[in-house]
Amino acid sequence: MDKFLIKGGKALRGSVPVSGAKNSALPVMAAALLTADKVVVRNVPKVRDLVTMSKLLAFMDAKVSAGTVPASDYEIQAPRLNHAEAPYELVKTMRASILTLGPLMARVGVARVSLPGGCAIGARPVDLHLKALEQMGAEIATSHGYIDAKVHRNGSRGRRLKGAHIVFEKITVTGTENILMAAALAEGETVLENAAREPEVTDLILMLRKMGAEICGDGTSTLRIRGVKELHGTEHTVIPDRIEAGTFLVAGAMTDGDLTITNCQPKHLGAVIAKLQQAGVQIEISDATTVRARGAKKLAAADVTTEEYPGFATDMQAQYMALATQAEGTSVITETIFENRYLHASEMVRMGANISVNGREAIVRGPAQLSGTTVQASDLRASAGLVLAGLVATGETLIDRVYHIDRGYEGIVEKLRGVGAQIERVHSPGS
Ligand code: EPZ
Numbered sequence: 420m421d422k423f424l425i426k427g428g429k430a431l432r433g434s435v436p437v438s439g440a441k442n443s444a445l446p447v448m449a450a451a452l453l454t455a456d457k458v459v460v461r462n463v464p465k466v467r468d469l470v471t472m473s474k475l476l477a478f479m480d481a482k483v484s485a486g487t488v489p490a491s492d493y494e495i496q497a498p499r500l501n502h503a504e505a506p507y508e509l510v511k512t513m514r515a516s517i518l519t520l521g522p523l524m525a526r527v528g529v530a531r532v533s534l535p536g537g538c539a540i541g542a543r544p545v546d547l548h549l550k551a552l553e554q555m556g557a558e559i560a561t562s563h564g565y566i567d568a569k570v571h572r573n574g575s576r577g578r579r580l581k582g583a584h585i586v587f588e589k590i591t592v593t594g595t596e597n598i599l600m601a602a603a604l605a606e607g608e609t610v611l612e613n614a615a616r617e618p619e620v621t622d623l624i625l626m627l628r629k630m631g632a633e634i635c636g637d638g639t640s641t642l643r644i645r646g647v648k649e650l651h652g653t654e655h656t657v658i659p660d661r662i663e664a665g666t667f668l669v670a671g672a673m674t675d676g677d678l679t680i681t682n683c684q685p686k687h688l689g690a691v692i693a694k695l696q697q698a699g700v701q702i703e704i705s706d707a708t709t710v711r712a713r714g715a716k717k718l719a720a721a722d723v724t725t726e727e728y729p730g731f732a733t734d735m736q737a738q739y740m741a742l743a744t745q746a747e748g749t750s751v752i753t754e755t756i757f758e759n760r761y762l763h764a765s766e767m768v769r770m771g772a773n774i775s776v777n778g779r780e781a782i783v784r785g786p787a788q789l790s791g792t793t794v795q796a797s798d799l800r801a802s803a804g805l806v807l808a809g810l811v812a813t814g815e816t817l818i819d820r821v822y823h824i825d826r827g828y829e830g831i832v833e834k835l836r837g838v839g840a841q842i843e844r845v846h847s848p849g850s
Contacts, residue, residue, distance in 0.1 A: 423818040425809035426841035431676035433838040437664045437683040438464035438829040439657040443619040445515045446596040451495035452522035456652025460493045464829040471513040507533040521597035525604040528570035528578025539798040541757040548594045554583040582607030590727045602644035603632040611642040617728040618687045622658045629653040661687035662734045668712040669738045672700040675714035685710040690731040697721040720748030737763045737804030743783040744772040752781040763801035766794040791816035796823045
């Protein structure tokens, strides 16, 4: 398994481009299953999760070709779906495979999808996805680790889902995305209340609308979808990755550097930018796609609570914890979305951070001088937090199991080296 070797202490300076958003490309690519026409998806980040999604679509008989020039374009075409199944072998490596359930139910009225297990950060059930599909007329059984879903033939409607009034008990991002895709081809209107408002959901809505879907309520918690008989192909450029952008903003701030993040959308980073400014980071939004972070000589502690968008993103919590270890004072971090998203804390403590975790709360006292050592990555965003800690630690930090970070950060080693970080990937075959 590859490792990252980081020699800390360098201030990051220069400009770094952001790639397309993994969490937008995933539902957007799954949405290609909704039509027999060709769909072109642009600005897809070269990260492992999207390779997995491509394999999954191909497994279902879709034709998938990854662009060569530019490498970030994918062409997908599913003229027929004879294999409406997402097998365990693929789903176990990527929970977001659940995003094929909605499109399969909409397009062919039947689906067999391996239940995505939990992951390091929590149990991550999909019960709300299933309940909503049942309200739309799906019959769902879960056994032997699989979801078997089908819509009974119903006269002229055939195996077609029907619109429903759905109120999500909890805000769920992929749950909202699954139902958006299911409802796009359902008979009648679907009203979805307590829907997620993440920019990635809005990006999917824009793409579905270009395919002929009738959806309104973008960016609000109530979405209305009027089902149509069929959808046609389109081309869609995925939005920039706001979490990658936020991660680099923290990197510039923590290393007392001066980092300009390009090809991003600062408007998607409102809560993160406000929190960094509260901590004393100088942030300058130069235009709609560029934001600059200059570190403060002294960072100030500031409490943060993770919330659904437009609140402070849970996917930025580990990165913020790394910054809080360097801030003057006590920062109270409250993680409200996932029940076990502090695995990075113990590794940062091994580097010398002063963090105590108590349930959903982590108390970070700073500033603490971090020192390099060997640490283990446990999940995608925890890995990012450990990279940030390594950038400011004295000596060398060796991060193991970086396959986690390769799932969601395109070329992170090259991008960080490009702005002065001393970081290299250490290949260790096998082990
Ligand atoms: C999406 O996961 C993202 N993944 C996650 O990003 C992100 O952390 C999360 O949203 C929250 O913003 C993708 O978009 C591919 P949820 P998702 O359903 O949709 C509970 C990353 O780092 N819940 O919004 O799986 C759930 O347990 C990843 O890129 C149910 O109880 O998250 C959690 O506590 C990590 N039942 C809360 O809701 C359900 O049926 C929010 O989960 C669904 C969710």
